[in-house]
Amino acid sequence: MIQAIRADYDKETVTVYQAYGKSIALPAIKNNKFESPFSFNRMTWIKPSYLWLMERSNWGTKSNQEYILGIKIKRTHWEKALSIGVLTDPDKAIYKNGALWDKEFKNAKVHIQWDPERTLKGAKMQIRSIQVGIGRGLIKEYNEEWIQEITDLTPLTKKIRLLLKEGKYKEAKRLVPGEKIYEVPDDTKRRIGIR
Template sequence: MLTSLYSDQSTNWPASGRYILAQFTPTTITVYQAYNRFIASYAVQHQTLGGPDFSLTRMTWIKPNFAWMMYRSAWATSKNQEHILAIELQRTVWDEMLLHGVVSSYGQSRAFANQEEWNAELKNSKIRIQWDPDHSLKGGKLKRRAIQVGIKHEWMENYLEGIVRIEDITEFVREQGKLVEGGLLDAVMTPTETIYEVSDAIKTRLGMDMDEEAGDD
């Protein structure tokens, strides 16, 4: 995992709009999930998600944006989110999930002719896309939107098959969390993230071609 000073790289990110900020290579993208120690231990040992404590039937949410994951898990201190997994996923699988996903709120995308069409697709879709406010290291809400992707059923199987590597980065997270808590924000290191470019079809599907205020809650 490549890391950089958050204070340096955040100045290069868009202040508003819907963007996928992520760490990626020509073939993989890193996404994050937070679990308890039992699920995390199994995942690292077996390099897949599973085991007696993991549910394959419920919707699983994955996030490519590190800062948003830190906000959601309170820097790995929230209950059942004490361990942060960095999961390298094949980009082909990630892109397919985006292309088949349905935004969680009507009006966030021009891909649907009307609300009835959106409702029907959302009801039948196994992939849900949410654009949530991104957050600063201290948890402050930003104008920029961060993506999270919820998957279930056959797409969960596709996701597991697309996993290249799983790493438990909890120790790193806690070290950086202590710096944040101590107000040493200029010293905080985070995974190096840049804008992940997608096809025009995905941009339209996910409303990335719309003004950031359109359809936002």
């Protein structure tokens, strides 16, 4: 199965997605950063695949996932996170043995997980999308330094969901945020299992 990073990005930033309830989402949208009740004490997962988050949040209809946020973060921080990331599974092509992976995983500031990408209709694809878990030691930095802008994509998501419900797949597809391959250095590719 192909593993590659696909994202919406420009020269300076890459967009990742998260879903939250009203109490976390509204202040974040207003202030371009997170504040309590957002937890700074547990890992937060960011995803550059919009459709993967749609599968996870059921198009923003799951409890406490009603608001879909598009978060622009600096590419320099994104790439740094990837370069120190440790896979959530001990890939034999990367780790010589399980003990080596276990040690790295326990000390990791960033976790990397690959999950099947989704189609507009929610079906699993033969390619995997990346999820990046930002650990407690980096969450404040993520909030204060990485984030450039937080956009409320909830109205867009509702519109796409409605079009899908009406069977208007072409119209819905046109509204989905565009994503293209995001290249990273070879050593990062090897580290996080891009293939």
